[in-house]
Amino acid sequence: MTSKALHSCFLCRRGKRRCDKNLPSCQLCTRKGWKCTYPQRRGQRSTSPPRSSEPAESVNDSTSVITRPPPTNSGIFTGHQTASPSTSSFAVNIAISFLAPDLFREVSLEIPRANLDIPEDVTVNLGDRRRLRETALQFFNITWMPIISRKRYFNAVLNPLSPLRRPTTLLALCMKLCCLEVGVDGDAERTSLYRVTKKFYSEVESTEGLCIQVLQAGILIAIFEIGDAIYPAAFLTVGACARYGVAMGLDKVNQDRMGGDHNHAVSWMEIEERRRAWWGVLILDRFLNLASPSRILATADPIFEDFLPVDDERFADVTSQPEDAVTISQGFVFKIGHFGRLAQATYLISQVLDSIRSVSVMPDYLNGGIYRFNVRVIADIAGFYWSRLLALRRCGVAALRRRLMDTSMSASKKPSILITGCSQGGAGNALALEFAARGLRVFATARSLGSMSNLSENGIETLALDVTVLESIGALKDEISKRTGGTLDYLYNNAGSMYEAPALEADPKQVRRMFDTNVFGLFDVVTAFTPLLIAATHSSNTTPTIVNVASILARIPFPFASAYNATKAAVSAYSDTLRLELSPFGIRVVTLFMGEVSTNLRTAYNINFGPESLYADVESKVKERTEHSAKVSVTPDVFARQVISKVLGDKSVSYIWKGTNAFIVWLLNAIGPRKVFDSTVMGPVGLDDKSLIKSIRDRGQQFVKER
Numbered sequence: 001m002t003s004k005a006l007h008s009c010f011l012c013r014r015g016k017r018r019c020d021k022n023l024p025s026c027q028l029c030t031r032k033g034w035k036c037t038y039p040q041r042r043g044q045r046s047t048s049p050p051r052s053s054e055p056a057e058s059v060n061d062s063t064s065v066i067t068r069p070p071p072t073n074s075g076i077f078t079g080h081q082t083a084s085p086s087t088s089s090f091a092v093n094i095a096i097s098f099l100a101p102d103l104f105r106e107v108s109l110e111i112p113r114a115n116l117d118i119p120e121d122v123t124v125n126l127g128d129r130r131r132l133r134e135t136a137l138q139f140f141n142i143t144w145m146p147i148i149s150r151k152r153y154f155n156a157v158l159n160p161l162s163p164l165r166r167p168t169t170l171l172a173l174c175m176k177l178c179c180l181e182v183g184v185d186g187d188a189e190r191t192s193l194y195r196v197t198k199k200f201y202s203e204v205e206s207t208e209g210l211c212i213q214v215l216q217a218g219i220l221i222a223i224f225e226i227g228d229a230i231y232p233a234a235f236l237t238v239g240a241c242a243r244y245g246v247a248m249g250l251d252k253v254n255q256d257r258m259g260g261d262h263n264h265a266v267s268w269m270e271i272e273e274r275r276r277a278w279w280g281v282l283i284l285d286r287f288l289n290l291a292s293p294s295r296i297l298a299t300a301d302p303i304f305e306d307f308l309p310v311d312d313e314r315f316a317d318v319t320s321q322p323e324d325a326v327t328i329s330q331g332f333v334f335k336i337g338h339f340g341r342l343a344q345a346t347y348l349i350s351q352v353l354d355s356i357r358s359v360s361v362m363p364d365y366l367n368g369g370i371y372r373f374n375v376r377v378i379a380d381i382a383g384f385y386w387s388r389l390l391a392l393r394r395c396g397v398a399a400l401r402r403r404l405m406d407t408s409m410s411a412s413k414k415p416s417i418l419i420t421g422c423s424q425g426g427a428g429n430a431l432a433l434e435f436a437a438r439g440l441r442v443f444a445t446a447r448s449l450g451s452m453s454n455l456s457e458n459g460i461e462t463l464a465l466d467v468t469v470l471e472s473i474g475a476l477k478d479e480i481s482k483r484t485g486g487t488l489d490y491l492y493n494n495a496g497s498m499y500e501a502p503a504l505e506a507d508p509k510q511v512r513r514m515f516d517t518n519v520f521g522l523f524d525v526v527t528a529f530t531p532l533l534i535a536a537t538h539s540s541n542t543t544p545t546i547v548n549v550a551s552i553l554a555r556i557p558f559p560f561a562s563a564y565n566a567t568k569a570a571v572s573a574y575s576d577t578l579r580l581e582l583s584p585f586g587i588r589v590v591t592l593f594m595g596e597v598s599t600n601l602r603t604a605y606n607i608n609f610g611p612e613s614l615y616a617d618v619e620s621k622v623k624e625r626t627e628h629s630a631k632v633s634v635t636p637d638v639f640a641r642q643v644i645s646k647v648l649g650d651k652s653v654s655y656i657w658k659g660t661n662a663f664i665v666w667l668l669n670a671i672g673p674r675k676v677f678d679s680t681v682m683g684p685v686g687l688d689d690k691s692l693i694k695s696i697r698d699r700g701q702q703f704v705k706e707r
Helices: 011-012 027-032 089-099 101-106 120-126 129-142 150-158 166-179 187-207 211-226 233-248 268-288 312-314 338-358 365-381 388-413 427-435 448-458 470-484 508-539 564-581 616-632 636-649 664-670 678-686 690-704
Strands: 416-419 439-448 461-464 491-492 545-551 586-593 655-658
Touching: 011 027, 120 129, 120 166, 129 150, 129 166, 150 166, 166 187, 166 211, 166 448, 166 470, 187 211, 211 233, 211 268, 211 586, 233 268, 233 690, 268 312, 268 338, 312 338, 365 586, 416 427, 427 439, 427 448, 427 491, 427 664, 439 448, 439 470, 448 461, 461 470, 470 508, 491 508, 508 545, 545 564, 564 586, 586 636, 586 664, 616 690, 636 655, 655 664
Parallel strands: 416 439, 416 491, 439 461, 491 545, 545 586, 586 655
Antiparallel strands: none
């Protein structure tokens, strides 16, 4: 005969279900795989922790507490005891969905719902469904950040046929937290409810699958913490929300009207609710960094073509359609809701924060423009104090203004560098960005200011320079001398051009222009700016340095680029001699033997031997060589980091070999015979192909006969 307990088990009592009182486990708990625990006395509301001297599984007559091994599904909150879900099928499915989301979707796996109890302190604070409805109505009447769908929430909370799930319960608790009035009498209640909410949030986050309600709850907690000045908890909560959103794939929800791949199986209103939640994270992340813009954001900046939230009223009454969604760029000309406008302002704030973090110094004209804009915004806010867009914009402008004041005072203390040849797409452009990121004051130059627009957008000072014109060099020297007080710490001679043609057929005018740029222009720039480097030896802790860009082609017989090879060989010889001549002044001279870098300096489109060329039959091979080089060469940004680490990090270095194949050329030059490269460079252009060699020879004989 089956033994019976005197009282119903805790789980049946809590669920108001009939219990058969079988020992060691009732029928319901056995069927569900739950841990069945019986009270030891009448009126006992929770299990008593076992004494350390007692075994984990014991039976003391019919009134004993029965303790079974952990269940195979999810943990169950019973009183203060929590069974770990780490070994359950629920936890395994959660892990698979997170570690291999694509596989999880492909095999149509589902995450089983965890049948976990709601803690008693939570249910006491929330009350019954009538009180939940009253709290929700109050919340939706005062919402500052409309990220929750009213209809979806009420369907989940007020449906008597559906049990209240823990994520929805958590969201309801957070809504109540945000609705509490501030006052002396309410401080104790606010503190108590805040602690209960944070504890329950931690439990739900660790035991439930990823869902939008948990993210929304985290955002509401962060809003409460910001309002009550609970720091750094607010900052950390927003960071946790950002990671949670990324885990859900919401960092891509704004890039596509329908939310991207992670949201392909949900309805339009769910997509919109997720989009609003992610915008809520973006807004709070930037709001918390306004006072300290140097902090790294937890989320990536929105871009100009990201989608904004739809109109608030259409979201609330569930009448919006996918075509109602507009991008940030379209939002400047279309009518959008208040939350969408706030999101748009967040994009502008992101640009301000990015500028503050990257700018080294602002020109005077921009400083003045910011000031005038600042005054205008203050006037706007005085008339429209309710506008969140203007308020947020005002904060951004104030932060930028403060940064301008700081940078104008500190710019003169930064080491300065002049870089020639900084057009976008080249190595000089990447070098300017990287030097600025390392804390230097960068003067970037090129013939056209428009070719350096990306640098000026990043706060780098851009100036026009044609290295082949002495007047242009002189004007630049005067301007930089005025800005720095007559000193310069680094000179980086990067400007150059490349002309590929057979040595016998090269256009003399193009060859001379290339020599003017690569060789004589470099000579003139060094002559003009060396006095500023000498002056820096007495006023700076930095060793003044000149970097002259040569090439590995100065050491390789590179076919059909003989004139270019000659310019770089000239730079190499000049720079090596200059190193000795400037050593008495304490100026360091570095020769950079630049390997192959994927820039716009060399393109196959610039190669045109012509049909009458002696080498017309190998022209296609030469173009293939150039195209292949672009594919396998190191990128400009990687090259820039490698070079700058050497220039700034090793003060004793006089020669730098960086770029694709640079190390190989250095090594073979050091240990190999002079002709070690012949077969390597002849093969790609067909000069080792007997049929092509014969064709070239025949063309040569024909050329002699025609003369």
